[in-house]
Amino acid sequence: MSPLNYLPLLCCLGNALASLTYPAQDESSPILQDRSIDKCVDFKIMALGASVTWGTHSTTGNGYRGPLEKLILAGGNNVAFTGTRNNGHMADNAVEAYPGYLISEVQAKSNSSGSYDYQPNVVIIHLGTNDCNLHFDTDNAPTRMVNLVQNLTAAIPDVVVIVSSLIPNLVADVETCILSVNSGFKTEMATLANSGVKVLYADMHSAVPTSDINPVDGTHPNDDGYQKMANVWYKSLRNAAKLLSAPNAEGKTGFVQPQSKVPACAGAVSTSGSSSSTVSPSAAASSTDIKLLNCGSESKCSTMVSPSGVSSDTSTQIFSKYRYECAV
Template sequence: MSRSAPHVRPAQALLLALLLVLGAVAALGGARTASASAAPSAAAAHPVRVMPLGDSITGSPGCWRALLWNQLQDAGYTNIDFVGTLPPQGCAVPYDGDNEGHGGILATNIANQNQLPAWLAATSPDVVLMHLGTNDVWSNIAPAQILAAFTKMVGQMRDSNPAIQVLVAQILPMDPSNCAECAQRVVAFDAQIPAWAASVSTAQSPVTVVDQWTGFDDATDTVDGVHPNDAGIAKMAARWYPPLAALLSQDGGTAGGTSAGTSAGTSAGTSVGTSSGTSVGTSAGTSAGTSTGTSVGTSAGTSAGSTAGSTGGTGSPACTAALTVSSSWQGGYQAAVTVTAQQAITSWTVTLTGVVVSQGWSGTFVTNPDGSVTVHSEPWNGTLAAGASTTFGFIGGSTAPTPPLTLTCTTP
């Protein structure tokens, strides 16, 4: 996206510092444990080809890609290849910078001008990371038109690779000085993405929604109300990592143990902190990133097991909860809890014992007098069909949980 302020490259020193933090995360055991089980146990026959697709937020220079690449490498996901027809841009650190981030581009133009097939033919991606729609929203194009363009592009992706997996972002908040309406337009657009993703997702070619909106502040995380600064690129990388790691675990071995309670096949909703592991079935619909979000879809099947750095939950017959720590640092960690319905439910409550929550999303968090934390479902993610899953996340205000915290899931 390149409409107003000139692109500002993230400060090299801060980017290097962020990567050092990622290294520290690995040393602390959040992203990579000391055990051999932390890295994929069996390399795929060929690298998993990942296409970052978007506008200038992805490509100019899009240094969230550098952070994400190095975080994946540190976690043991080395059998990957970032692909695109555009070359790397400077981010002060080594990384695989190939991408498909075209500054100023509109999703509707990509679709209307059939630009995507040539890019796909040149790169043959297995996974697409798609953060698109910012320029369309800025141009006051209706969400329905943007999502129709998304649908056409997903069809073209499947023509290229029937088993392609798509991670589509609920785009970053936007509040440029010359577009007073843009902020609310983003909210309206993001709110429709989960239902759209559920409608196009298939078991063979899942479409997973990644919530890049929640927790991102255009005032402090961008250079101009649109393009992410150093803090913003770190948040973007942190949001892409868990769902991408989950896909890579399926394609290239089990990373950090097998998945504890991850929803399977297709997840169309909030993907923050999704556990990495094997899965079955389909799950559609969690967060739209705001209170205006919607929840749609059903799921068939769940998965079970244990994850290094995660704690399996317990629950009533109606629902279960499982926690996965996606990253940690000195003094804190990020975790996700997957709630899975064992029968059709209209709301859920998860109680966490042994944790201090400094920030949470996709649930209503209440700290109880005894120190436990109760998380209640939101209106848009409480109704789940039997076997369906949804995910909420939080930042823990201490080191990664040791001893492991306990979880219980109940339905009021």
Template sequence: MPLGDSITGSPGCWRALLWQKLQKAGVNNTHFVGTLPAQGCGFTYDGANEGHGGYLATGIVSNNQLPGWLNQTHPDIVMMHLGTNDVWNNISPDKITTAFSTLIDQMRVSKSTMRILVAQIIPMAPSNCADCGNRVIALNKAIAAWAPTKNTTSSPITVVDCWTGFSATSDTIDGVHPNNSGNTKMANSWYQPLVDNIEALS
């Protein structure tokens, strides 16, 4: 289950490129799940997802939305790139990672052996948020410190670095949403961590 906001879902063509990479590598024992359908990325792909445009991690928690999505889709692995809109709304890293903890707990209620991939999110530099770049750095630092505190042997958390090597200037269309090069970089960032977790379930 790809879980996130518009970076994941609208159209989130990094997911299409990731699916394509999996197929080319012969990793075809996968099925992407979510209550939202694939969007156009130039070729047919397995594109179900939970990429909800404009959503905040803190909002998903306060509205108790994740349990319903999980109950409909029953993922074994969740790939979460979330927090961009929280950062944009100047919500603190502590509040965001506290929301992440609630989401992790809900995932584990759905499946006690859930494997969870949590992104250090891509950089952002929207024209109306001069401090967002620094806020992303602070959140990603907090994610690295937070993840080991929630990690368990039966339900491991993998931190996926989507930030390093990604440019908010040259890899986005608007300082936030990936362009073609950004989508390629995101797919590459997710690929090996996802394959490792798929193999652990095989």
């Protein structure tokens, strides 16, 4: 079995977060409420779009992908980006972005490039600014986005697609177009979601202020703007938690492993002494006498496996020695 299928013992602590209170979720809306991401979820993400997705005018070329990767890793999940192109200083810099292209052109390129063969479990899309820049049949831009989403979901089983609104533009007539297109995107994505398509709409426009847009071209974010975009994408991934499926094993890049799988909010149960006590993650990370926190009947990490060279002892379940297979 691939090492990607093994997560550290505390990965099932995500289930313990079920006791937290979240706002009521409107299942009929593609704009879902924020919730935690199970630590057993791996992300294989294709960032699809044009120059903003490419990372134009970011100092590293990473655009929003760099800060998004950091957010996902900090949350304790594995992540890999997929795509047929590469841009940016980050090691995992795969992307499916075509600067200057229209929605229909990006769909055609991503179809012919073989990007769908990588079978990501999430596709994030910021696309359509060039349709407004070039005044290309803008009334039908939302319909073209629907076609793109339907093409993706037909080609990639169980994929979750997140379509964002377009970020602000400093050119007045382009911004007017963007506001109209964003409204259409929101309406059409809601219709698709209500029909059973795994699609979400992310409000990117309100998250990126005009002060974070490059004043020379009026279109691309600066680094602060890209960070804000990453924040929106990450919140959207949390919103999509219930829709996510495990990624297909096929892919261009390997998963980037989080430095630690012990979430900041996690506790563990000490086996020392006659009574149990909760210990901090830092203590758990260095201890050899820590049992798994009882996740109850809903534990997603119920099957213990031992790394190479370590014998299994199901009665002890020592944190520092054993890893668990996520039963998802």
